[in-house]
Structure formats: structure tokens, C-alpha cells
Amino acid sequence: MAGFDLSGLTASFGGERVIGPLSLKVKEGEQVALVGKSGAGKSTLMRLIHQHVNRNSSLVPQELGLVNALPVFHNVFMGRLDQHGNWYNTVTLMRPFSRDKDKVRELLKALGMAEKLWIPTASLSGGQRQRVAIARALYRSAPLLLADEPISALDGPMAHQVMQLLKDRFSASVFALHDVEMALAYCNRIVGIQDGQIALDEPAERLVASDIMSLY
Amino acid sequence: MFQSPTVRTSFIFLAIALVGLLFADIAITASNPWRDLGNFFFGVVTPNFFSNEGLMTALLRTVSFAFVGVALGSISGFLLALVYRWLPVRILCAFVRAIHELFWALIFLQFFGFHPLTGVLAIAIPYAGIFAKVYSEILEEADPEPGRLLPPRTGVISAFLYTKIPDCWVQLRTYTAYRLECGLRSSAILGFVGLPTLGFYLESAFSQGHYSDAGAMLILFYVLIATMPLWVKPKLLPVYILGAPFFLGEGLPIVWSNVGRFFTQDIVPSPLRGEEGWAGMGAWLGDMFVNQAMPGIWNTVILTQVALVATGIIALLAFPLISTHFGGPVRRTSGHVFLVIMRSTPEYILAYILLQLWGPSMLPAVVALALHNGGIIGHLIGRQSSSIRLRSDAPSGLSRYTYELVPRVYRSFLAFLFYRWEIIMRETAILGILGIYTLGFYVDSAIQNIQFDRAMMLILITASLNIGVDVLGRFIRRKLALQTMPTC
Numbered sequence: 287m288a289g290f291d292l293s294g295l296t297a298s299f300g301g302e303r304v305i306g307p308l309s310l311k312v313k314e315g316e317q318v319a320l321v322g323k324s325g326a327g328k329s330t331l332m333r334l335i336h337q338h339v340n341r342n343s344s345l346v347p348q349e350l351g352l353v354n355a356l357p358v359f360h361n362v363f364m365g366r367l368d369q370h371g372n373w374y375n376t377v378t379l380m381r382p383f384s385r386d387k388d389k390v391r392e393l394l395k396a397l398g399m400a401e402k403l404w405i406p407t408a409s410l411s412g413g414q415r416q417r418v419a420i421a422r423a424l425y426r427s428a429p430l431l432l433a434d435e436p437i438s439a440l441d442g443p444m445a446h447q448v449m450q451l452l453k454d455r456f457s458a459s460v461f462a463l464h465d466v467e468m469a470l471a472y473c474n475r476i477v478g479i480q481d482g483q484i485a486l487d488e489p490a491e492r493l494v495a496s497d498i499m500s501l502y
Numbered sequence: 503m504f505q506s507p508t509v510r511t512s513f514i515f516l517a518i519a520l521v522g523l524l525f526a527d528i529a530i531t532a533s534n535p536w537r538d539l540g541n542f543f544f545g546v547v548t549p550n551f552f553s554n555e556g557l558m559t560a561l562l563r564t565v566s567f568a569f570v571g572v573a574l575g576s577i578s579g580f581l582l583a584l585v586y587r588w589l590p591v592r593i594l595c596a597f598v599r600a601i602h603e604l605f606w607a608l609i610f611l612q613f614f615g616f617h618p619l620t621g622v623l624a625i626a627i628p629y630a631g632i633f634a635k636v637y638s639e640i641l642e643e644a645d646p647e648p649g650r651l652l653p654p655r656t657g658v659i660s661a662f663l664y665t666k667i668p669d670c671w672v673q674l675r676t677y678t679a680y681r682l683e684c685g686l687r688s689s690a691i692l693g694f695v696g697l698p699t700l701g702f703y704l705e706s707a708f709s710q711g712h713y714s715d716a717g718a719m720l721i722l723f724y725v726l727i728a729t730m731p732l733w734v735k736p737k738l739l740p741v742y743i744l745g746a747p748f749f750l751g752e753g754l755p756i757v758w759s760n761v762g763r764f765f766t767q768d769i770v771p772s773p774l775r776g777e778e779g780w781a782g783m784g785a786w787l788g789d790m791f792v793n794q795a796m797p798g799i800w801n802t803v804i805l806t807q808v809a810l811v812a813t814g815i816i817a818l819l820a821f822p823l824i825s826t827h828f829g830g831p832v833r834r835t836s837g838h839v840f841l842v843i844m845r846s847t848p849e850y851i852l853a854y855i856l857l858q859l860w861g862p863s864m865l866p867a868v869v870a871l872a873l874h875n876g877g878i879i880g881h882l883i884g885r886q887s888s889s890i891r892l893r894s895d896a897p898s899g900l901s902r903y904t905y906e907l908v909p910r911v912y913r914s915f916l917a918f919l920f921y922r923w924e925i926i927m928r929e930t931a932i933l934g935i936l937g938i939y940t941l942g943f944y945v946d947s948a949i950q951n952i953q954f955d956r957a958m959m960l961i962l963i964t965a966s967l968n969i970g971v972d973v974l975g976r977f978i979r980r981k982l983a984l985q986t987m988p989t990c
């Protein structure tokens with residue numbers, strides 16, 4: 287089950303309603319872009335979806351959630367800790383198995399940072415850290431991707447490369463994006479969020495950038 | 503100035519200490535204290551490293567007891583930290599760490615005798631309580647986000663190893679290494695109750711007037727602690743920890759019937775043991791309170807309050823010695839050496855030495871506690887003051903001290919001082935073993951009189967007093983919004 291069908295989503299912060307109540311249904315094959323100004327509730331909605339699908343999704347949060355003291359390899363490997371027993375994971379912490387190393391290295395190659403495999407994430411640049419979080423989501427390979435501003439720290443060509451990769455690897459995905467051009471280029475459905483409510487929900491091919499700008 | 507709550511609190515504590523001084527027994531009773539002090543310093547500058555072959559053994563035993571005790575304490579403390587959320591565990595830990603290592607040693611001596619287990623457990627048990635608390639605080643501060651991102655069916659152990667441990671590793675390691683240094687001090691003073699560590703040899707050298715032997719021991723101890731970064735290496739740690747149990751010495755064998763008797767008879771209050779039963783408990787408790795507990799508590803509290811304020815004064819006077827805002831490199835280096843010596847000398851040894859030189863009164867205890875704790879706090883805030891950047895036209899000299907630096911470091915100074923309040927009280931109680939009339943004195947005399955029931959009761963009272971001061975100290979720190987890192 288790649289998609290989800292959620293209704294009655296609400297979130298409050300300090301007694302004030304910031305999201306919903308709203309409903310959102312995403313089918314397999316859909317690449318949804320959540321757009322809206324900052325503070326509209328995109329990140330909160332992302333977290334709500336993540337909770338409601340029982341964390342059965344690959345998540346790239348805005349804060350990345352990396353373990354800074356661990357090298358890139360282990361941060362990526364954490365995407366599949368549930369696939370192995372405790373002893374396997376513990377041994378990997380000290381001495382990774384070569385098949386895992388090969389898989390992770392391949393992923394990193396696609397993201398243009400294979401040489402960083404053993405560098406602690408604390409010493410990486412912002413763009414590199416973001417790609418590690420993306421690699422972890424890819425390695426997890428859940429059918430659904432939830433990515434909150436996944437390309438905010440990446441430069442032009444790398445941003446396109448990453449979006450293409452994410453589009454190809456997941457059968458359904460939800461992106462929070464502030465870059466409207468990117469949203470139109472890589473997503474087939476645009477959902478606009480305004481004041482915690484869905485203000486726009488259209489297939490991407492029926493929209494142009496100026497239609498979306500009204501939300502900002 | 504009195505509007506500020508921190509200043510007001512400081513003056514309240516100063517006033518309490520001044521009133522306490524009126525009741526405190528402060529005197530130099532030795533007939534010729536300055537000659538003795540002179541002899542002692544002469545001994546320190548003419549150390550004799552070769553007179554006693556026991557010296558190297560004592561050093562080895564001190565290190566071994568420290569390693570085994572701290573390793574056991576750290577492992578059990580870590581396991582306890584994992585269940586620290588559970589209230590009974592928190593209470594148990596608060597209780598075992600409120601009892602000083604020397605009290606634990608005195609208890610175990612009664613039934614294990616001079617077996618190495620006595621020394622090991624005397625360190626391991628209170629340290630486990632402290633480790634549990636600090637480890638759990640460190641683990642709680644780990645970033646929770648990576649844990650939330652794990653796949654839902656991830657095992658608890660894998661999640662812990664990947665998301666918690668790496669994030670906390672540096673802090674856990676630093677704190678444990680720091681505790682090892684404390685463990686060396688604890689191990690050294692265990693000698694004062696007869697275990698084969700440095701304190702034992704120091705006491706015998708002193709009682710025979712061999713000041714040069716005592717000086718050699720102290721110097722070796724400083725060198726041992728100062729060179730810790732050189733010989734305590736992560737790669738060598740397993741060697742030390744696995745090797746240390748073989749160097750604890752033989753001691754005397756445990757008589758297991760003593761163990762049974764201690765728990766089933768010795769520590770049972772005497773009326774319950776005899777024919778009086780519960781009816782006699784009232785009189786027994788009353789007698790103990792009036793003749794032992796109350797005088798012990800009174801003296802312990804007075805000495806603690808005086809020593810606390812003296813510690814504060816020493817710290818405020820000492821921190822400019824290492825601050826980069828005063829003096830040149832020569833003065834700072836000598837300041838560092840001075841503060842290292844002050845804080846690596848266990849207050850118990852310092853008090854013992856001063857007591858030998860000045861005769862029995864509260865004065866040696868106050869000076870020892872103030873020098874040791876003032877050295878620690880002075881070092882911490884001196885280091886902190888060096889990170890302050892002053893404007894280029896800032897005043898110099900005394901005005902720089904009073905207007906620029908003290909106001910900026912005062913809050914963390916108070917935080918450290920209130921953090922150490924409970925530690926000072928724990929030490930004050932234990933200094934009673936040296937003959938000052940604090941709670942330790944009454945515990946020790948009860949043990950000498952083979953009244954283990956009273957001794958246990960007095961130790962429990964001491965522990966509750968420490969817990970009470972700990973709670974009060976935390977309350978004041980929260981009220982004044984002071985934050986601090988743990989120090990030992």
C-alpha cells in the first residue's frame with residue numbers, strides 16, 4: 287500500500303489550531319507537492335501524515351534527524367535497522383558487512399558523495415547532510431516518501447538530480463516545496479496549504495506558476 | 503544591589519555562616535603549630551621516595567581499587583540509568599549516593615573484614631548511584647529526532663545503540679574519565695580506615711613523624727592524577743580493568759558467619775534483640791537522638807555552612823589566578839599548579855594533615871573543605887572567565903575584577919557552589935572520623951563501642967540530611983534559575 291487516505295487531520299500548538307480539520311487521499315503513482323508560505327502548516331501536516339501511516343514511510347524531515355557522531359554509512363544504514371536482528375546491527379556498528387557497504391556506497395554514488403562514506407556527518411556541509419538524509423530515505427525504500435524541503439540546501443543541477451531520483455524510486459510521495467518551478471516539474475499533483483487548510487488541489491498539468499503564487 | 507536575588511541569597515548565607523562561627527569550635531590547640539607546619543613543608547620539599555618499599559604497593563593498590571570500583575560502579579550505574587525513570591530506582595540511587603564511600607567502607611568492614619571486596623564495594627556502590635543519575639541526564643539530552651525516524655519494527659536495543667549512544671558518547675566518556683579521577687581520591691582515603699591504599703601509609707608516616715615519606719606520597723599522588731591523560735588511554739582501558747582485580751591484594755578471608763550475624767543481629771536495634779521489644783524502642787531512639795544524633799547534626803550543619811561560605815570566598819579570590827584577564831603567563835602557570843594541587847588533594851587528607859599540625863577543632867576541617875572545594879570552583883569559573891571577551895578600553899586591576907568579571911561569572915559561581923553544598927555536607931559528616939564532633943564522629947564511636955545498630959541508624963540520619971540539603975540546593979538553584987554541570 288503506497289498511498290494513504292486520511293481524514294480528520296488536526297493539530298494544535300499552544301491551544302491554537304494550526305492544521306485542519308482536513309482530509310487528504312494520495313493514491314499510488316501520485317507525486318504530491320505541498321505548497322504554501324512558510325508557517326502555513328506544511329511541516330506539521332507532514333508529521334501528522336507520518337504518524338498516521340504508523341511511520342511506514344521514508345521520511346526526510348526538515349531538521350534531517352542525523353546522528354552527528356556516526357559516519358555517513360551508519361546514518362544511511364539506520365533506514366533498515368528493522369530488517370536485521372540486534373546482533374547484526376551491533377556488529378555493523380563496529381564492522382559493517384561488505385554487502386551493506388556496497389549497497390550504501392551505490393546510493394551515495396547516485397547522490398554524488400560516495401567518497402564521504404566514512405566521514406562523521408557532523409563534519410559535512412549543509413547540502414551533504416541533506417543528501418545523507420535523502421540516502422537514508424532511499425535506503426529505507428518504503429513505498430511512500432514524505433520529504434519536507436528535501437532540496438533546500440542543494441544547488442541547481444544536484445537539486446534536479448535528487449528530485450528525479452526520488453520521483454523514480456517511490457511509487458507515491460508527498461513533498462513540501464517552496465520552489466514552485468520544482469513542484470510543477472517533478473510532481474503530478476499540487477496541494478496548496480493556507481492557514482492550515484487545503485486551499486488548492488489540482489493536477490500539475492492544469493496549473494502554471496502564477497496560479498500557485500496567489501497562495502503566497 | 504540588594505534588589506538582586508542572587509546577591510540577597512549570598513548575604514543570607516554569609517549571615518548564617520557568621521552566626522555559625524559564634525557557635526563553632528575554631529581554635530588552634532597544638533602547642534607549636536607553626537613548627538609542625540614548617541616540618542611538614544620541609545618534608546614535602548625533601549621527599550624521600552625510597553625509604554619505604556610499601557609506597558609503590560600502596561600506589562598500585564590505590565589505582566587498582568579505583569579502577570575496579572569505578573568500573574563496577576559505571577557498569578551498574580549505566581544499567582540503572584536505563585530504568586532511572588522508575589521512582590524506586592531514583593530513590594535507591596539518591597540513597598546510596600548520599601552515604602559517603604568511607605561510611606560504606608566502615609559498614610562492609612564489619613562483616614567482610616579487610617577483604618578487597620570491602621574497598622571495591624565502598625567505591626562501586628555510591629558511584630553507581632551517581633553514575634545512574636548523571637548518565638540518565640546525559641541520555642535524556644540526546645536528540646530524539648533520529649529515533650523517531652527509525653522504521654517502526656526496529657529493535658529497542660538497535661535503536662538505543664544507533665540513536666542514543668553515539669550522540670552521548672563523548673559526554674559519557676568525559677564524565678566517566680572525570681569520575682575515575684574522583685575514584686583515585688576515594689581509593690586513596692579508604693586507607694584511613696585500614697585498607698591498603700595511600701591513606702594507610704600516609705597515616706602511618708605521619709604518626710611516626712616521617713614527613714619526607716608523607717611528602718613523597720603526596721607528590722606521587724599529584725603526579726598520578728596530573729598525568730592521567732597520558733596513561734589512561736582508551737586502548738589501554740580494557741587492560742587496566744581486566745588487570746586491576748589481580749592487584750587488589752589478598753586481604754583477609756571473608757568469614758561468612760559474620761555476614762549473617764551482622765544482618766540478623768548486629769544491626770537490629772538492641773531493644774528488639776533483647777527482652778524489651780518494641781516497648782524499649784522509644785527510650786532507645788530518644789537516647790540516641792539526644793546524645794548522638796542531635797549534637798552530630800548541629801555540628802555538621804554549622805561546619806557545613808561555615809565551610810560553604812569559606813569555599814565561596816576562596817573560589818572568588820582564586821579564580822583570577824588562572825584567568826587570562828590578569829597577570830602574565832608565569833603567574834597563570836603557577837596559579838594553575840596551585841589550583842591543581844588544591845583540588846587534587848582529597849579534603850579528607852588535607853583535613854587530616856591540618857588536624858595533625860593544628861590540633862583538634864573545626865578549623866582544620868573548614869580550611870580543608872574550603873581549599874579543596876574552592877580550588878575546584880575557582881578552576882571552573884577561572885576557565886569560564888577566560889572565555890569572556892572584554893571591550894578594548896575595559897578597566898584593569900581591581901575595577902576589572904569587580905565591574906567586568908565578577909558580575910559576569912557570579913551566577914555560574916553560585917550554581918557551582920550550591921551544587922557542591924551537598925558534597926560539602928557529605929564530607930563534613932565524614933570528617934568526624936578524624937575527631938571533629940560531626941555525625942561521622944558519632945558513627946565511628948558507635949562502631950568502636952560495637953553498637954552497630956546505633957551506627958547504622960546514624961548513617962541513615964546522615965544520608966537523610968544529605969538528601970535534604972541536595973533537595974534544598976536544587977530548589978534554590980531553580981529559584982535563582984542557575985544551571986550547572988555535575989562536579990564531584
